[in-house]
Every structure is written in C-alpha cells, then in structure tokens.
Amino acid sequence: MFYFMMSLCVKLCLILVALTPSIADISSYVPQITQKVPVGNLTSSTFLLDQPQCVFNTSGVNEVWLVVALNSVTPTLKNENLGVPVNCSSFPVTKYYYTLRVFEKNYPCNLTNNVLAVLDVGSQTNCTDIQFCNCPLHSTEVYRVKFVVLSNTGFVGATNWSSPIKLKEVMNYTSITLPLLRSEGMIGLTAILGILLAVFLICIIVALFIGSRNIFWHRRLDSNKWVSTDLEYRGTYKKQPLHNVYIG
Numbered sequence: 001m002f003y004f005m006m007s008l009c010v011k012l013c014l015i016l017v018a019l020t021p022s023i024a025d026i027s028s029y030v031p032q033i034t035q036k037v038p039v040g041n042l043t044s045s046t047f048l049l050d051q052p053q054c055v056f057n058t059s060g061v062n063e064v065w066l067v068v069a070l071n072s073v074t075p076t077l078k079n080e081n082l083g084v085p086v087n088c089s090s091f092p093v094t095k096y097y098y099t100l101r102v103f104e105k106n107y108p109c110n111l112t113n114n115v116l117a118v119l120d121v122g123s124q125t126n127c128t129d130i131q132f133c134n135c136p137l138h139s140t141e142v143y144r145v146k147f148v149v150l151s152n153t154g155f156v157g158a159t160n161w162s163s164p165i166k167l168k169e170v171m172n173y174t175s176i177t178l179p180l181l182r183s184e185g186m187i188g189l190t191a192i193l194g195i196l197l198a199v200f201l202i203c204i205i206v207a208l209f210i211g212s213r214n215i216f217w218h219r220r221l222d223s224n225k226w227v228s229t230d231l232e233y234r235g236t237y238k239k240q241p242l243h244n245v246y247i248g
C-alpha cells in the first residue's frame, strides 16, 4: 500500500512537472530592450521593446497592457494596484501609465518572417483625444515597463519589471553652440565647414553622375521593416497582423 501511494505521488509530481510549461508563468518574463535592430533601440523619446512571444495564453480573451513607470515608483507599484488602466495624461501625477492595449492572442508564438516583433514605446506624438496614448517619453527620466493582463473583473497577472531603461540624452544645442560663437576659432571653423560642404557637394554631384541606381543603401533601408515609422500601428513595427489591433 505504501509503495502504491509512493508511486502514485511520484506519478502525480511528474504530471505536474510536465504540465508546468504549458501553464505559462508570465511573472518570470522580463521585458527586454530589443537587440534585433542595429540602431534605434533607444532614442531621446522612445525605446524599442521585444514583443513578448509565447508568454501569454494565445487562446486567451483577456487584455494585455504595457505599464510604463518611472523607475523611482516601481517599488511601490504592487500588482494589486495595477488592476485599473491609467491614462497617459495622468502620468505627471501617477508617474506611470498604461498603453498598447491588445488581446492575449495578439502576442502569438510565431510571427511570419517579414514581421519584426518589436514594440516602439513612446512613438505616438499626437496624443490629443487619444485614450491610453503611447505618448513620448522624457530623455531625462529612467523608466521600467511590465506587461499586465486584465480581465473585465480586473487584475489577472503580470510579467516582471524590465531593467531600468535610460533614454538617450538630448544634445543641449544652446550650451554647445554659444561658447563656439564667442571663440576666435569661429572663423576658422566656418572656413573648415565651408570646405567640407564643398567636398560633400562635389561627392553628391559625382554620385549622381555615376548613377543613382548605385546608391544601394537607400534601397536596403526601404526594404527593411525596422525603418518603418508607421504610427498607425501605435508602437509596433509589425506590418500586417496588428493593423487596428490596438483597442481604443
């Protein structure tokens, strides 16, 4: 009898272990800045996040949101406080907001080849009258993000927080140029710039002469998906499936 109980227990344990991967534990997923693009994963107002794949229940009907928060408030933002979406316009007060609302099934495991699974956070510049806008970020702040799953009764689950995300500093144009304007090297600098400009123009004329078909890098940029700045996808570079997927 004892051995029977033991073997039953072992079997049950094995079954549980086997089941574990299919019952996705989304809380261990950590959102990442993408490494899939050579440039542009961080700008002064946006960052590119890897789209979560095989993280959420792909047959699920719940909503998935991206929570964007100041790093400084994340220790106080417990999951039980994340059941109600916060509009971007409240960010100055709350220090966090929700955006990129989709259904779980909109983050599938597989994507077709010509689709780059990244999310462009902060890419919506015109937020007038847009609920839960993917609004531009501030270069001076440090952010963290997490995905939150909500049903119509509230909080269902959440991923872990990302690492702190520091955007690219904006060049302070006035403080850079003012000392130069005053310095005596200004004339020399102008002369050098003039020469460089002339050389540049000559190069362009030569290039045009040789033939515009040879400007191959232009074509490559055109055909690469990551160059797309389509804002209508509200932050994603996916070309087809997520069209009009973001709700509201």
Ligand SMILES: *[C@@H]1O[C@H](CO)[C@@H](O)[C@H](O)[C@H]1NC(C)=O
Pocket (backbone or CB within 6 Å): 027, 028, 029, 160, 161
């Ligand atoms: C979330 O990440 C932190 C480190 O950033 C880690 O200590 C913690 O265990 C993670 N939580 C889960 C549920 O994976």
Ligand SMILES: *[C@@H]1O[C@H](CO)[C@@H](O)[C@H](O)[C@H]1NC(C)=O
Pocket (backbone or CB within 6 Å): 033, 034, 035, 036, 037, 038, 039, 041, 042
């Ligand atoms: C941005 O992408 C580059 C190249 O893929 C990578 O080396 C860098 O670590 C990325 N930045 C972050 C913050 O992940």
Ligand SMILES: *[C@@H]1O[C@H](CO)[C@@H](O)[C@H](O)[C@H]1NC(C)=O
Pocket (backbone or CB within 6 Å): 022, 023, 024, 057, 058, 059, 060, 061
């Ligand atoms: C995934 O979602 C479907 C539809 O809501 C549900 O029936 C199923 O139990 C869910 N699976 C998991 C592992 O939560």
Ligand SMILES: *[C@@H]1O[C@H](CO)[C@@H](O)[C@H](O)[C@H]1NC(C)=O
Pocket (backbone or CB within 6 Å): 109, 110
């Ligand atoms: C995902 O792609 C792999 C091969 O690339 C395929 O075997 C698998 O069936 C696909 N899964 C889904 C859900 O489409």
Ligand SMILES: *[C@@H]1O[C@H](CO)[C@@H](O)[C@H](O)[C@H]1NC(C)=O
Pocket (backbone or CB within 6 Å): 126, 127, 128, 129
């Ligand atoms: C911003 O959006 C509003 C309404 O959606 C529109 O009236 C306005 O013209 C837009 N502004 C710009 C600069 O696109």
Ligand SMILES: *[C@@H]1O[C@H](CO)[C@@H](O)[C@H](O)[C@H]1NC(C)=O
Pocket (backbone or CB within 6 Å): 087, 088, 089, 090, 127, 128, 129, 130, 131, 132, 133, 135
């Ligand atoms: C949500 O925020 C946008 C600006 O980011 C604003 O235009 C809109 O009125 C806000 N909605 C509500 C209900 O406050």
Ligand SMILES: *[C@@H]1O[C@H](CO)[C@@H](O)[C@H](O)[C@H]1NC(C)=O
Pocket (backbone or CB within 6 Å): 172, 173, 174, 175
């Ligand atoms: C540029 O720098 C000056 C002086 O350091 C500062 O007063 C100004 O606010 C800065 N401008 C921006 C846009 O950061």
